[in-house]
Amino acid sequence: MFNAWLINDPSSDPGVYVKFKYRSEAALFDLGEIYRLQPRQILRVKHIFISHTHMDHFIGFDHLLRICLGRNMHISLFGPPGFRKNVEGKLAAYTWNLVRSYTNDFSLRVTEVSETQMTTTHYSCHSGFRPEPGITGRFNGILTDNNNFTVNAAFLDHKIPVLAFALKEQKHVNIMKNVLEDMDLPRGDWLVSLKDAVRRGDPDDVPIRVRWKGGEEKTVPLGELKKITRITGGQKISYIADAVYSSDNAQKIVTLTKNSDIIFIEAPFLEEDLETATEKYHLTARQAGYLAGMAGAKHIRIFHLSPKYKGLEYLLENEALEAFRSSLSGNSPA
Ligand SMILES: [Zn+2]
Incomplete structure (x- = not known):
């Protein structure tokens, strides 16, 4: 939210x-x-x-x-072609001889985006904001x-x-514990599969395996279990x-x-x-x-x-x- x-x-x-x-x-x-x-x-x-x-x-x-500056902070920035040069131009406008000894590290992770690629360069106050090459990947x-x-x-x-x-x-899929208890269903790992299925938007007839601690289990259609979940965000x-x-x-x-x-x-x-x-x-x-x-x-x-x-x-x-x-x-x- x-x-x-x-x-x-x-x-x-x-x-x-x-x-x-x-x-x-x-x-x-x-x-x-x-x-x-x-x-x-x-x-x-x-x-x-x-x-x-x-x-x-x-x-x-x-x-x-x-x-x-002077805080322990790391900020990611994203911008269009030429963006790293723009950031470097701004950083180059100042003198950084003292910041290398700051206890806290303030750093920027700058990603330049083109139609097909993303290229990241790192700038840290501890190295006087000297560009440190990062990763290049596809932009999809x-x-x-x-x-x-x-x-x-x-x-x-x-x-x-x-x-x-x-x-x-x-999306957050929350489990309503009171409804779970009302339905006499156990807590446990099976709820992770339930949450994943709801998050993916699986159809109501997809079977979900409900497991009890003692090893007992049964299969219930997703549609019947949805009332245990509440989606937020x-x-x-x-x-x-x-x-x-x-x-x-x-x-x-x-x-x-x-x-x-x-x-x-x-x-x-x-x-x-x-x-x-x-x-x-x-x-x-x-x-x-x-x-x-x-x-x-x-x-x-x-x-x-x-x-x-x-x-x-x-x-x-x-x-x-x-x-x-x-x-x-x-x-x-x-
Ligand atoms: Zn404008």
Whole structure:
């Protein structure tokens, strides 16, 4: 379970803070100015996903570095082609002769993603942030997959390749002990097989072997045992910035963000300024709303609003929401 919110107001630098509930851990999508975050919030960040390194999406790196240096912290960053050079350029701007003797090690694990490959380089304060080559592997649409969540990514066209992200929590299958007792079933290893079968979405007639300590066992169809389980988690959050509206981008966005609980999507321009939006390789509010609706998202949050609409942000909000509701109900854009 998580809470996710825009770090700044929707007209300011992009950035979404994702706080995982029940764990002192957070993730960031993009890293514009982050002065609005408390240091304690920044110190929770363990994963950072950068769409691209236009200045307004990455200028917060220095502030993050400043807050985290001297702490025992390890942060993973993911970004598009050229990303490691961008990070190295920022690190090269400072003198690091004293940090080697710090007791705590602050380190960065930076993964650069291309259409086919992911290459990781490690930078540790104990070695003065000298690049230490890591692993190279295939990029198959998944950036990270751990016990808690998976992050998928797709490349969008913004005149440069830009990464779009979808973070999905793993499903938790919980055992309701009171129901287990009511059914006179034993605790034990067989519950692991039951949980796996539920997590995989196996059909109801799949037999599950229930074992008692004394060696007795019987086979029960999965469907009958499902009432012992309760599924929690599995929330999905998507982040789309920046992209031109094209059929290729639209298809990738809808596929990546399908059934998101919330989609953060850029909407810099009104549809009446479609020509400007297209020239600048950005979405209009109407296109953003339409895409979020096509993805069947539960909620939409727009950001990256152009400063030209200062005081008129509600127009962008209204346009996006109207298109969102209309495409959710199956209407295509006029
Ligand atoms: Zn941008």
